[in-house]
Amino acid sequence: MQDIRVKICGLKRPEDMRALAQAGAAYAGLNFFEPSPRYVTPALARELALLAPEGLAKVGLLVDPSDALLDEIVEAVPLDIIQLHGRESPERVEEVRGRYGLPVMKAVGVATEADLPLLDDHGRVADMLLVDAKPAPGDELPGGNGLPFDWRLIAGRRWPVPWMLAGGLHAGNVAEAVERTGARQVDLSSGVEREKGVKDAGLIRAFMEAVAGVTA
Numbered sequence: 242m243q244d245i246r247v248k249i250c251g252l253k254r255p256e257d258m259r260a261l262a263q264a265g266a267a268y269a270g271l272n273f274f275e276p277s278p279r280y281v282t283p284a285l286a287r288e289l290a291l292l293a294p295e296g297l298a299k300v301g302l303l304v305d306p307s308d309a310l311l312d313e314i315v316e317a318v319p320l321d322i323i324q325l326h327g328r329e330s331p332e333r334v335e336e337v338r339g340r341y342g343l344p345v346m347k348a349v350g351v352a353t354e355a356d357l358p359l360l361d362d363h364g365r366v367a368d369m370l371l372v373d374a375k376p377a378p379g380d381e382l383p384g385g386n387g388l389p390f391d392w393r394l395i396a397g398r399r400w401p402v403p404w405m406l407a408g409g410l411h412a413g414n415v416a417e418a419v420e421r422t423g424a425r426q427v428d429l430s431s432g433v434e435r436e437k438g439v440k441d442a443g444l445i446r447a448f449m450e451a452v453a454g455v456t457a
Contacts, residue, residue, distance in 0.1 A: 266297065271299065273314055290318050325348065350375030353394070
């Protein structure tokens with residue numbers, strides 16, 4: 242069986258990047274959304290990105306970014322993927338892909354079946370989909386809230402591009418999540434933190450071991 246690829250988002254310290262790389266994650270997420278406790282400046286993100294070994298994809302998370310902000314980040318940080326995690330339209334996704342020549346991952350929040358058509362719309366233009374839990378009304382953070390959604394909503398569903406499952410994942414539930422959804426890529430942030438915004442190397446290792454158990 243093909244291994245499950247893991248993305249860990251919200252890195253803020255050099256030791257986080259080292260722990261992630263040593264554990265065998267496939268993607269390292271850098272968060273450029275200022276209200277988030279995981280926010281990093283472009284300068285810090287550049288330092289962290291330069292620590293990533295070859296083969297570890299560096300993903301920049303942005304929420305409804307302006308062209309000016311994207312210009313600043315793409316110029317400063319050697320990203321491999323742009324992750325759009327706001328209310329960007331399919332047209333905006335296409336625009337960003339064309340402007341920067343980088344793959345674009347589009348996050349879509351899911352709470353009910355009514356949210357699924359947006360995945361189909363973005364699946365026609367993005368390079369990858371991130372299927373996440375939809376934030377509660379009034380929550381200013383579009384992700385990283387540690388909340389799962391009803392995995393039955395996407396059981397057996399597939400899209401024209403690769404996709405990644407997010408939303409409240411941790412070492413204790415990732416096996417069930419993969420079994421229920423068929424996901425071959427998973428994303429998490431709070432599930433490997435000892436406190437909000439602070440990654441824990443032991444929790445990262447435990448999560449990766451749990452994922453390895455799923456693929457055995």
